Amino acid sequence: MADVARLAGVSSQTVSRVSNGHPSVVESTRRQVLNAMQQLGYRPNSAARALKRGEFRTIGVILFTLATTGNSRTVEAIAAQAAHEGYAITLIPVAMPTQDGVLGAFTRLGELAVDGVIVIMEVHLLDAANLTLPPGVQVVIVDSDAGDRYPVVDTDQADGARQAVRHLLELGHETVWHVTGPADSFSSSRRAAAWREVLSDAGRAAPPALSGDWSALSGYRAGLRLAEEPSCTAIFTANDQMALGVLRALHERGRRVPEDVSVVGFDDIEDAASYLPPLTTVHQDFAEMGRRCVHGLLDQIRGHAGEPxxxxxxxxxxxxxxxxxxxxxxxxxxxPSQGDPRHTQ
Amino acid sequence: MADVARLAGVSSQTVSRVSNGHPSVVESTRRQVLNAMQQLGYRPNSAARALKRGEFRTIGVILFTLATTGNSRTVEAIAAQAAHEGYAITLIPVAMPTQDGVLGAFTRLGELAVDGVIVIMEVHLLDAANLTLPPGVQVVIVDSDAGDRYPVVDTDQADGARQAVRHLLELGHETVWHVTGPADSFSSSRRAAAWREVLSDAGRAAPPALSGDWSALSGYRAGLRLAEEPSCTAIFTANDQMALGVLRALHERGRRVPEDVSVVGFDDIEDAASYLPPLTTVHQDFAEMGRRCVHGLLDQIRGHAGEPxxxxxxxxxxxxxxxxxxxxxxxxxxxPSQGDPRHTQ
DNA sequence: CACCTCGATGTTTACGCAAACATCACACCG
DNA sequence: CGGTGTGATGTTTGCGTAAACATCGAGGTG
Incomplete structure (x- = not known):
């Protein structure tokens, strides 16, 4: 910076003013400085900047894996929105979904240059690991029911699941079977709860839930069992990939979709439109999620709000x-009746 | 830090030594300092650290989108490996795959706190945008043929494609049709080139390639056309998702897989095992990719190697x-013959 | 026993930047 | 024409850390 100042014949402070777009720099001076910057290939040092300003302009994102569609789409949306707001995002992967793994991530986080974090996982894992966020670090949680303690942004899991189950009932199905996600996922349990609730409200018996782990393979295994149930005519799976597995199992067992069995997924991943048959599913707006996460976090960072x-x-x-x-x-x-008030939306 | 020093009754320099694991600190002193740190909830300020050390311990990853399986899996592997090496990773999404978009990302990059970057995109976009990496920032490229100018890490696209096409020829197919990815993707053109090469080596005529864009929908459209080709008995698609679309199109047109038409994909995404039918495909080792990227970059950062x-x-x-x-x-x-020397691997 | 060595610890300094304050020139006022 | 306000620019300072150097004391050596 000093070199630039010398070359431009101004003080270093003026250089600083130019590089921060400060208004009170006369046009001719600004141009000179800009020129000198370019000539010398000057780049402001962000470490020094962060040190001086006390903020990093960076958001950390803590998650287990990018392998699930939901996570990677959410992260992408967060990154896009953050970039738009002038923030960088730092990925903090947690190797193992264990207390140690989470603890490690948060230890690293303490030393990390972030102004706030977005946590994409069930919050009880944080509690279990006995974690405290470093003071001054704001947080927004995704996929959690900790709305009473933290700001939480989430897809309306319950409503989505309700729409799926009601749709099947409206078509005339006696009841709806369900394939869940992993037990420690909040999204999964929320979807399962809403499924039970709709059946119970409609006075239908809820068959036992089959448990999966989000993977197509686990859906396949569940589908194999479901194919043996002659009474099963409608299945709601907690995500699209498990629906893919169910579809394959039903096909292999000679049960046609949708003639013999109807299937509804959740997520509306891009591929779902190309399944055999194209999948009826619940659309999630990941971009909107990302936007709201970043907004929520920046509000906190800037305004110190941070209400749960x-x-x-x-x-x-x-x-x-x-x-x-x-x-x-x-x-x-x-x-089945569109007019049935219980099912109309 | 000063507070910690005061509480522990030592100088701030000793605190620094403890927090960096410097050897010449006596055990009793170390314990005192550690104690004070914990009591005060002290966290080293990474901005100051970076400023002093001149490095950020951070790697930037530039890419267009996390939406493709390949990218998100690669990023995940990079993040895991980087974390393992004590580096954080910063995501730099490029909104638009245009010169402006790329330029913007690199401008931001110049101000970003990274010691090196991994670029996951065809490098001609960098060239076109007339970019220069900020001096001192190392780079590793993925998905590019710029091995003559930069260090490049990549899946062996050509060999994978060769295996796929040879497999189909060995099964006795007269020739193999191909659905490509987008034209500006290096992976895509590399796979297509290898497909042509194998056919030509085997003395077969290469049918016209159908172009897709990685999406299942584009695969579906290509599949619809392929279903009209009575001579088409074998299809190699440049990724698994397009294979999914092809599968659907063939099914809708009443062409059975694999009885009437064989299909091979590329990537071996998790879902491919659950397609109808389960997909024969080329497995990519994304974890290994991530590992090599990070290793390559850290070698450069530490040893100033950086050979193309x-x-x-x-x-x-x-x-x-x-x-x-x-x-x-x-x-x-x-x-078809396993013994055919041309096709044996 | 004076001297030296070496390990443990303290003191000084600078990393690059931007806020706070100081200065300066100029225009406008009565 | 002196006073005053305003905007442009310069000077000083400190952010938190760690390298470099300084110091100090203990133990070993001739």
Whole structure:
């Protein structure tokens, strides 16, 4: 910086003013400085800047894996929004979803140059690891029910699941089977709870839930068992990839979709439109999630707000070709009807 | 730090020594300092550290999108390896794959606190944007043929594609059709080139390539056209998602896989094992890619090596249920034979 | 026993920047 | 024409850390 100042014939402070867009620099001076900067290939040193300003203009994102569509899409949206706000994002992967792993990530975090973090995981793992955020570091949580203690941003899991199950009931299915995600996922349990709730509200018996782990393979295994259930005509899986597995299992067992069995997924990943058959599923707006996370966090960083509370991003059902009325309607229960007030949205 | 020093009854320099694991601190002193640190919740300020040391312990990753499986898996592996080496990673998304977008990312990069960057995109976009890396910032490129100018790490695209095409020829198919990725992708053109090369080496005519954009939908469109080609019995798609689309198109048109048409993908994404039928595909070792990228970059940062050259990560063919011999063998050309020396690996 | 060595610790300094304050020139006012 | 306000620019200072150098004391050596 001193070199630039010398070359431009001004003080270093003026250089600083130019590089920060300070208004009170006369145009001719500004140009001279800009010139000198270019000539010398000057780049402001962000460490010194951060040291002086006391902020890093960086957001940390803590997560287990980018392998799930939801996470990678969310991170991408966060990164885009953060960039737009002039913030960089630092990825903090947690190797193992264990207390130690999480603890390690937070230890690193303490030394990391971030002004705030977005945590994409169930918060009880934080609690279990007995963690305290470094003071001054703000936080927003995704995929959690900790809205009473932290600011939380999440997809409206419950409403999405409700739409899926209601859709199947409206088509005339007697009841709906469910394949869950992993037990320690908040999204998964929220979706399962909403599934139970809708069935119970409609006076239907909830069959036992089958548990998966988000992977297509786990969906396949669940599907194999479901294929043996003659009474099973409608399945709601907690994500699209498990639906893919279910589809394959049903196909292998000769049960046609949607003629014999209807399937609804969750996420609306890009590939879902190309499944066999194209999957009816619940659309999540990941971009909106990312936007709200970053906004929430920046509000905290700038305004020191940081109130707990949950922001819910709405979902919507995308109807494609994997759902249809059951072949033999069971008129013992409420027949399919758009007019049924219980099911109308 | 001064507070800690005061509380521990030592100088701030001793605190610094403790927090950096310097050897010449007596055990009793060390314990006192550690104690004081804990009591005061002291965290070293990474900005000051970076300023003093002249390095950030951070690696930047520049890419267009996390939406493709390859990118997100690679980034995940990079993040894991970097964390293991004590480096953080900063994501630098390029909004638009245009010169302006790339230029913007690199401008930001100049001000970013990184010691090196890994660029996950075709390097001609860098050239086109007339970019110069900030001096002192090292770089490793992925998905590029710029091995003559930069250090490049990449999957062995050509060999993977060769394995795929040879596999189909060995099964007895007369020729192999190909669905490419986007034209500006190096991976895509490399795979297409290898496909042509194998066909030409085997003395087969290469049918016109169909172009896709990595998405399942583009694969579907290509598949629709391929389904109209009665001579088409074998298809190699440049990634798994396009294979998914092809599978759907063939199914809708009543062409059975693998009985009527064989399909091979590329990537071996997790879901590929659950496609209908489970997909034969080329496995990429993303974790290894990430490892090599980080190693290569750290070598440069530490040793100032930075020689151009390409590191290739091997691939392997995973045979599943989407490939089979053609129904009516055409004995006019080399019959399927494991013993055929041209095709043995 | 004076001297030297070496390990443990303290003191000084500078990393690059930007806020706070100081200065200066100029225009406008009565 | 002196006073005063205003905007442009310069000077000083300190952010938190760690390298370099200084100091100090203990133990070993001739």
């Amino acid at each position: 509370g949950t922001v819910l991003v709405p979902t919507r059902l995308i109807q494609r070709a994997s759902t249809a009325p059951p072949r033999h309607n069971q008129p013992a229960h409420s027949p | 050259g390409t590191v290739l990560v091997p691939t392997r063919l995973i045979q599943r249920a989407s490939t089979a011999p053609p129904r009516h063998n055409q004995p006019a050309h080399s019959p």
